[in-house]
Amino acid sequence: MLGKDLRVLRRSPLLLGVLVAYPLLVAGLVGLVAGYASAKPRVALVDEDRLPATVAVGGRSFRINDAISEVGKNVHLIRLSPGDAARELRTGRVVATLTIPPGFLGDLRSGLHAPSLIFQTTHGGIAPRVTQQVQALVYGLNRELQSAYVGTDLHYVELILHGGRVSFAGQRYDVLGLDRMNRLLGRLPPSARVARIRDFARIAAIALGQTGNQLASTASPIGLERARESSRSSLLSAQVQAYALGLTITFLALLLAAGALATERDENAIGRLSRGLVSLGELVWAKVALAAVVALALGLAIAVVFGAIVQAGGVVGGEPWSRLPLLALGLLLAGASLGALGSLLGALAREARTASLVAVLVVMPIVFLGLVPREVVPAAGYVSDALPFAHAVRYFSSSLYDASPWATVGRELAWLVGLGAVFGVGARLATRRLLS
C-alpha cells in the first residue's frame, strides 16, 4: 500500500510541487512577520518640560535631540502632545508613551533630585519587550549624562592638577593647581616642612591622575562592546531552519495522510481492501508510513539545500552535516506522528476534498500555536504540547545545533512517539467510518 501511495504521489508532480512550495512560502512569510515583529516599535515622546535644543548639564552642553536619536535606535520615537499620545496609545498606534514631566531639566541640573521619565504601556503582547527597549533608552540617556558629568568632574580634576581659570557661581577664579604649587615650593628654601608639602602634592597628583579611569569605571562598571558581525543572518538562523522544516513537514504530512486515507473511500477501494486484503490498522499504518517517508525525504532535501547555502555563504560555523542522521530520525518520527494526526483527520472527514480542506485549516493553528512563546501565552504552550509541531521544531533545532542535544532529543522523541500512538489509535478507530 505504501508503494502504491508513493507511486500515486509521483504521478502528481504539480500537487507535490505545491505541497512543497506552499509551506516554504509560508515559512518565508512567517520569517518576514518575525522580522517585522522585531522592528522598532513606535513610542510616543511627550515633552512637557519643553526641553531646549541644547541642554547644559553638569557644566557641559549637548544636543538633546542628538542624544535621543542616538539612544533611540531600538525604538521609533515620535514627538506628540500629551493628548495625542494618550489617544494613540488607546488606539494602539503607539505601543507606549514616554513623558518628560515638567521640571525634569531643573531637577537634572540641580542634582538635588533624580528626575524621572514617565513610561506608560499596554499590557500583554509586546509590552515586556517595549519596556525593555525603553529601559535601554533610559540606560543610554543615563550613560550620556554620566559621560557629561564625568567630563565635568574631570575638568575640575584637571584644574586641581594643572591650575587655570574657572567660573563658579558667577565668580571667576584663578586656580593654582598642584603642578604650579610644586614649582613654587621648589623655589622655597628646603626644609622638612616644605619637603612634606611637596611630597603630599606629588602623591595627590598621582592619585588625581587616576581619577579619570576611576570615574569611568564607577559610572559603567561593565561595558558592552559590539564585536564585528560574523554570525548567521536571521534568515539562516538555526531557529528559522527548524521552523522551515517543521512547517513543511507538518503541512505535507497532515495533508498527505488525510487526503490519502479519505481517497481510499472516494475511490471505493476501501471496501475491496477491507475484505481481508488489508486490515484497517494496516491501512492507517500505510498512510503514517507515507507521511514519514515523504517527511524524511523532503526534510533532508531542505536541510541539504539550507546547508549548501550556508556553506556557499561562508557562514561562521557552517552546517552541522554530522548531525543529519539525528535530524533524519526526528524527521521520520515527526512525519509519522503528523501522519497519524492526518489519518485521524482523513478518517473523520471521510471525503478527500473535505479532508484536504480540514487539514489545511488545521495546519495554520497548529503552527501558530507552536510559534507563540509559552512565556507570553501559557495556554498556547499547553495546547501546543498536545500537537506534534512544537516538539518537532524543538527536536530539529536541538539535533542540529545544541552542543549536548540528547536530553532535548530524547524528551521530544518520546513526545512524538506518544502523540503518534494516540493519534494512530484514534485514526484506526475512526477509519471504521470510511466503511459506511
Added chain:
Amino acid sequence: MSEAQPFLRARGVARRFGARTALEPTDLDVLGGEALALVGPNGAGKSTLLAILAGALAASAGAVERVDGAHVGWVPQQPAYYDRLSARENLELFARLEGESDPGASAARLLERFDLPRERHPSATLSVGNRQRLNLAVALLGDPRVLLLDEPSAALDPGQRRRLWETVGALRDGGGAVVFATQNLEELERYADRAAVLQRGRLVFAGSVEEYEAVHVEEVFS
C-alpha cells in the same frame, strides 16, 4: 441444486445507516454450482446485501459465515480500484494483496482475457466499459469460488456482456457460486438459477426463477 454445499451463509444480517434501515434482518444461503439473482427496485437493499456478503460492509446485526473460508470476488456497482494507477498496476497491486504467487503474470493474463489496455495511462482515463471490465478483472484475482456482482452489465456493450456471462457461466459450471444484482429481467431469466427479491430492505422472496416468474414478476417493480 438445493442439496449443494453453501459457500456463504447469511443469518439475520441487517444494516442501518443512522436512522435509516437499508437492510432488515435477512437469511440467505449462497450455494455452489448456481447463480442467484438479487432483484428489486432502486434502494431495495441489493447493493447493501452484496457488500455485506462480500465482507466490504459490516453488518449492523447478524453474521455471514464463509464455509471453508471460500474466497469471494466482488464487483461493486462503482469501480473499486485506483484511478491514478494503470490497469496493469491495479491488477498487479490487487494480485499481490490477494497473495498471488506471480502478480505480474496474473495481471498479464487478466489484461489479455478482458482485452484491457496495456498502456500506462491512469485507469481514470479508461472508457466506461473498460472501467467495468477492469472492475470485474480485479474481482477475479485470487481465483474466487464465489463471485458477487452488482449490476455488472450496465455499462457493457453486447460483446462485453456476452463475455461477462461466459465468465459467470464458467465459474458456476465449475462448482462455484455467483450472486448478481440486476434489474434486467432478461438476464434473470437467462442466467439465474434462483432469485431473491428485496423490497424496501426486506427479503420478500427466495426461490427458483420459475416460482419467481409465476408469482412476483409483476409486483416487484410496481
